[in-house]
Amino acid sequence: MHYISTTILVFTHTRKKGMRKPCCEKEGTNKGAWSKQEDQKLVDYIQTHGAGRWCSLPKAAGLHRCGKSCRLRWINYLRPNIKRGNFAQDEEDLIIKLHALLGNRWSLIAGRLPGRTDNEVKNYWNSHIRRKLIKMGIDPNNHKLHQTFPVPKPSPSTTSTAQSSANNNDRVSDTQSCLVEETATVSSTSRLNLDLTIAFSPPTNALLEEHKSRPTSQCTNIIHEDSAPSGLLLFL
DNA sequence: AACACTTTCAACCGCCACCAG
DNA sequence: CCTGGTGGCGGTTGAAAGTGT
Secondary structure (H helix, E strand, O other): OHHHHHHHHHHHHHHHHHOOOOOOOOOOOOOOOOOHHHHHHHHHHHHHHOOOOOOOHHHHHOOOOOHHHHHHHHHHHHOOOOOOOOOOHHHHHHHHHHHHHHOOOHHHHHHOOOOOOHHHHHHHHHHHHHHHHHHOOEOOOOOOEOOOOOOOOOOHHHOOOOOOOHHHHHHHHHHHHHHHHHHHHHHHHOOOOOOOOOOOOOOOHHHHHHHHHOOHHHEEEOOOOOOOOOOOEEEO
């Protein structure tokens, strides 16, 4: 009820502002969770016709969905080679380092984690890592240690109660050791040590393709404005 | 067992960049 | 150059699952 009224409000607002029509017809399209049948239809269609042309895809595939919804479902869930489930410790460490370097650019971060999607990385950051950093007195936005907050000792008693499986305890303490190490760097240089060459996974084929197709001017060596070069080559 | 509260994560939304005409 | 269509991105939402009382 409330949703419909806000949708109408927003819709009329955008029509007024930019006279821009929505990418899909709102009427008659399904919303919410996808059914098995819908998934199957989408997979079948993409397997025979390939992904792309998202706006016309739903009609062609016989789906009562918005094209964007189809794209999201494919990219985040149905696409082959998607890694699901718990993040490994090295993945978590890499996310933290990449976030310190790139900020909330989830697609770029996810691009360095084979099999992970931007949505998954974003969710994991917001529900796990962010909370963890805050608990440890680290500002998740700038990765700096809060001045007033004492650095906790990496003892088992400091682990989270909500996720207290043995596995998680291990992960938490590992992260702590990693972050304590990092905060030491922060305190000495006011910046994280962002040398990513150690834990860096090789670029995916897609990334390499992407790189090939771009002019060299867009291939950027990321150098912090006030720090030494990280040695990380990013394809932006 | 029942309820309240918290956490997780799939999905939606609007904005913006890019490109073809 | 301008405009409209399209794809991609990051922020946000809300239902479901989990946990505490």
